[in-house]
Amino acid sequence: MSTKLSLTGLKRSFKSFVSRHEAIVLTYHSTLPSQTPLIPVPHHLDGDLFHDQMHYLVSSGFNCVSLQQLAEYIKNKSIPSRTVAITFDDGFYNNLSVAFPILERYRIPATIFIAAGYIGSTRLNWPEELAILLTLANVPQLKLADRDLAIVSSSEKAVAYEQVARHFSMLDADGIQTCLKNLLDQASLSREDLYRSPLYESLRFMTWDEVHAMAKSELISFGSHTVNHRRLVYLSPDDAQQEIAQSSDIIQQQLGACAAFAYPHGRWHKDFNDSHFNMAVAAGYDIVVTADSGTVTTASSPHDLRRENILNGHHLAHFDYLLRGGISFAHIRSRADVVRGMLTGCTQ
Numbered sequence: 001m002s003t004k005l006s007l008t009g010l011k012r013s014f015k016s017f018v019s020r021h022e023a024i025v026l027t028y029h030s031t032l033p034s035q036t037p038l039i040p041v042p043h044h045l046d047g048d049l050f051h052d053q054m055h056y057l058v059s060s061g062f063n064c065v066s067l068q069q070l071a072e073y074i075k076n077k078s079i080p081s082r083t084v085a086i087t088f089d090d091g092f093y094n095n096l097s098v099a100f101p102i103l104e105r106y107r108i109p110a111t112i113f114i115a116a117g118y119i120g121s122t123r124l125n126w127p128e129e130l131a132i133l134l135t136l137a138n139v140p141q142l143k144l145a146d147r148d149l150a151i152v153s154s155s156e157k158a159v160a161y162e163q164v165a166r167h168f169s170m171l172d173a174d175g176i177q178t179c180l181k182n183l184l185d186q187a188s189l190s191r192e193d194l195y196r197s198p199l200y201e202s203l204r205f206m207t208w209d210e211v212h213a214m215a216k217s218e219l220i221s222f223g224s225h226t227v228n229h230r231r232l233v234y235l236s237p238d239d240a241q242q243e244i245a246q247s248s249d250i251i252q253q254q255l256g257a258c259a260a261f262a263y264p265h266g267r268w269h270k271d272f273n274d275s276h277f278n279m280a281v282a283a284g285y286d287i288v289v290t291a292d293s294g295t296v297t298t299a300s301s302p303h304d305l306r307r308e309n310i311l312n313g314h315h316l317a318h319f320d321y322l323l324r325g326g327i328s329f330a331h332i333r334s335r336a337d338v339v340r341g342m343l344t345g346c347t348q
C-alpha cells in the first residue's frame, strides 16, 4: 500500500472519527534519521514515519496542544474533540536533529521528558548498545544462556534483540554488563566498536547546550524523567524520593522551570506505586504522566495522565486506529484482538 493510497484511505476513515471530548497523549522515544541502518527496534521510530504521523495530525485537523494546555482544558472541564498532545521520553539527541524540525514545520507543541543524569552523558544505555552490537555483528548466531539466536538477516536480528532484551529485563545492572560483554566477545566486537560506529550519533543523548537550544522554542517544554531512569519500585523510598525531586531541581537550575514528570517505564504497580505518586505531587509537579494506555477526559487528574506509546511498527493505519478510539478498546479487548483490528484496518 503506497503512502498516497494510505493517506486517501485514512482521510476516508477520518470521516468516521469518533468525536468524543477526550484527548490522547502520545509517547515517543527516539526518532531516527531517515535510512539509519539500524536493526528494527521498537522504541526507535523512523524519522520519515514520524513526519508522516505529524503531517497526518495537522492535515486531518487534530487539535495539537501542549500538556500545559491540556491541563487547562481539564481544569476548565472542556476538552475540544480530536485533541492530541505529543511527548518524548529519555532525551535522545535525535529529538533535536530529526523531530524538532518537523514539529516546527507543522507548529506542533511537545514535551520532552529527560532523565537528567543522561543529559551530556556520552554513555549509551544497554538497549542502544545492544542494537548497535546486533547491527554490526557479522556472525551467523549468538548464544544466549542455553539458546542459539540466529542473526543473519535484519529480521532475525530484530527477533534476537527482543529475546535478549527480555533476558536482560530479569538481570541486574552488573548481570546485563556481563552478558553484553559475552555477546560482544562472541561477535568479535569491542565496546569501543559500538561507540566508534556512525550509529552512535543517532542514538546518543542530548547535551545541556542542545536542551537549551530546543528550550528557546515556544513549542518545546522539558519535564523530568528522574535522574537515572531507574524503576522506582526497585528503589528504597529515600532513593525514589531523590530521583523524583532532584531531577526537578536540576532541570529548574538549567531551564528555570520543570512542571511535568514522567515515571521511568511508567506502568502503575509494575514500575511505580501510590507512594511514588504522592512523592511526585509533593515535589511540586503540576502534570504527571504514566505509560498506562488510555485517553484523557475532563475527569482525569493532571497528576495521572495516561499515554499511548508509539512504536516503530505503528504505521499510519495503526496510528489512525489509535486516534479513532482504538486505545479505549484496548482496555477491554485482548492484545490479540487489538492486533486483529489493526490488520483489518490495514487491509480495507
Ligand SMILES: [Zn+2]
Pocket (backbone or CB within 6 Å): 089, 090, 225, 229, 264, 265
Ligand atoms: Zn524512559
